Amino acid sequence: MALASGVRFAERALLRPWALLRGTTLGRTEPAAGGGGDGARRFGSQRVLVEPDAASGVAVMKLRNPPVNALSLELLTELVISLEKLENDKTFRGVILTSDCPRVFCAGLDLTEICGRNPAHCAEYWKAMQELWLRTYLSSLVLVAAINGACPAGGCIIALSCDCRVLADNPKYRIGLNETLLGIIAPFWLKDTYVNTIGHRASEQALQLGSLFPPAEALQVGLVDQVVPEDQVQSTALSEMARWLAVPDHARQLTKNMMRKATADRLLRQRDADTQNFVSFVCRDSIQKSLQAYLEKLRQRKG
Numbered sequence: 001m002a003l004a005s006g007v008r009f010a011e012r013a014l015l016r017p018w019a020l021l022r023g024t025t026l027g028r029t030e031p032a033a034g035g036g037g038d039g040a041r042r043f044g045s046q047r048v049l050v051e052p053d054a055a056s057g058v059a060v061m062k063l064r065n066p067p068v069n070a071l072s073l074e075l076l077t078e079l080v081i082s083l084e085k086l087e088n089d090k091t092f093r094g095v096i097l098t099s100d101c102p103r104v105f106c107a108g109l110d111l112t113e114i115c116g117r118n119p120a121h122c123a124e125y126w127k128a129m130q131e132l133w134l135r136t137y138l139s140s141l142v143l144v145a146a147i148n149g150a151c152p153a154g155g156c157i158i159a160l161s162c163d164c165r166v167l168a169d170n171p172k173y174r175i176g177l178n179e180t181l182l183g184i185i186a187p188f189w190l191k192d193t194y195v196n197t198i199g200h201r202a203s204e205q206a207l208q209l210g211s212l213f214p215p216a217e218a219l220q221v222g223l224v225d226q227v228v229p230e231d232q233v234q235s236t237a238l239s240e241m242a243r244w245l246a247v248p249d250h251a252r253q254l255t256k257n258m259m260r261k262a263t264a265d266r267l268l269r270q271r272d273a274d275t276q277n278f279v280s281f282v283c284r285d286s287i288q289k290s291l292q293a294y295l296e297k298l299r300q301r302k303g
C-alpha cells in the first residue's frame, strides 16, 4: 500500500521501547467505570491510563504521574508503548491526550532525571525523550491535546506534537517553552517544532524570553487552536477529533507526513550527536547548579 512509506521508514528507524521498561505494569486491562463490552474496557499502565472507545475509534489517553506529570523515564516509556499499542490496533484512528492530575497538563522534563545523575543515565533519558517526540510527531493517528492544566516546556512539546490543541481558559494554565529561564536551551528539533507552529519571529522572541503564554495570548500567537471554559475541554476535543476524522485517513496521513517528515528526519540523521550534546551540556557543573537551584525554588514555592 502506498500509505505513508515515509512514516514507515521513520518508524523502522525508531528504538524499540521495551528495553526501557522498568517496573511498569503495562498491558493491564480493566473494565471502565460503568462499562461493559470490549469497547468500554480500559487499559494502560501505572502512569498512563487509556480509555478506548472502539465504536468511535477514539481513545482517551490520560497522563497520571502525580503531582505534576513530570516526564520521568518511566512515564516517557509508558507513553511510547501505549501509543504504539493503539497505532498497531487498526480499530483506532484518533487519540485525545489529556491529564489525570488536577491543574497540570504536564510539567515537562522531570528535573530529578538530570540533576545529580551520571552521563549514562542522562543519555538514556534523552533517548527516551527523542523517541517519544518522534513517535508522536509522526504518528499516523489523529492526536488532539485536551490541555486541562499548566503546560510548560516538555509539556508544551507534547501538545505541539499533536495535530490540534484545545486549552482550558484559566489564567494559571500557561503554555510555552521556558527553557532559557532554567538556564538550559531547547534542542534544535524542539525549536523546529515551535517554528513550524507559530512561525520564526514569534518563536525567536518566545524562545529567548522563555515566554509562558496565558490562554488568550496562546490563542493569539497560534500555540493553541481553541480556548474554551474548563468544563468544555473534553467535549471540544471530541468535536475537533470528529472534524479531523471526517478526512480519509490515507490522504490525511500522507499530508501530515509531507508536512512533518523533514523536521523529524533532521533529528533521525543526528540522534547520537544530539544525545551527546545534551549530556555534555547538562552534566556541566554550571548547568547542574542552575538546575538544582531551580528545583529547590520549586520545592520551596508552594501554591
Ligand SMILES: CCCCCCCCCCCCC/C=C/C(=O)SCCNC(=O)CCNC(=O)[C@H](O)C(C)(C)COP(=O)(O)OP(=O)(O)OC[C@H]1O[C@@H](n2cnc3c(N)ncnc32)[C@H](O)[C@@H]1OP(=O)(O)O
Residues within 6 Å of the ligand: 067, 068, 070, 079, 097, 103, 104, 106, 107, 108, 109, 110, 111, 112, 129, 130, 132, 133, 136, 150, 152, 153, 154, 155, 157, 158, 161, 178, 179, 182, 186, 187, 190, 295, 298, 299, 300, 301, 302, 303
Ligand atoms: C505523547 C507525546 C509526547 C511528546 C513528548 C516529547 C517530549 C520531548 C521533550 C523534550 C523537552 C526538552 C526540553 C524540555 C525541558 C523541560 O521540560 S525543563 C522543565 C521545565 N518545567 C518547568 O519549568 C515547570 C516547573 N513546574 C512548575 O512551574 C509548577 O510545578 C507547575 C507545573 C506550574 C505546577 O504548579 P503547582 O501545582 O503549584 O505544583 P508545585 O507545588 O510547583 O510542584 C509540586 C511538586 O512537583 C515538583 N515539580 C514540579 N515541576 C517539576 C519538574 N519539572 N521536575 C521535577 N519535579 C517537579 C515540585 O518541586 C514539587 O515537589 P515537592 O515540593 O517535593 O512536592
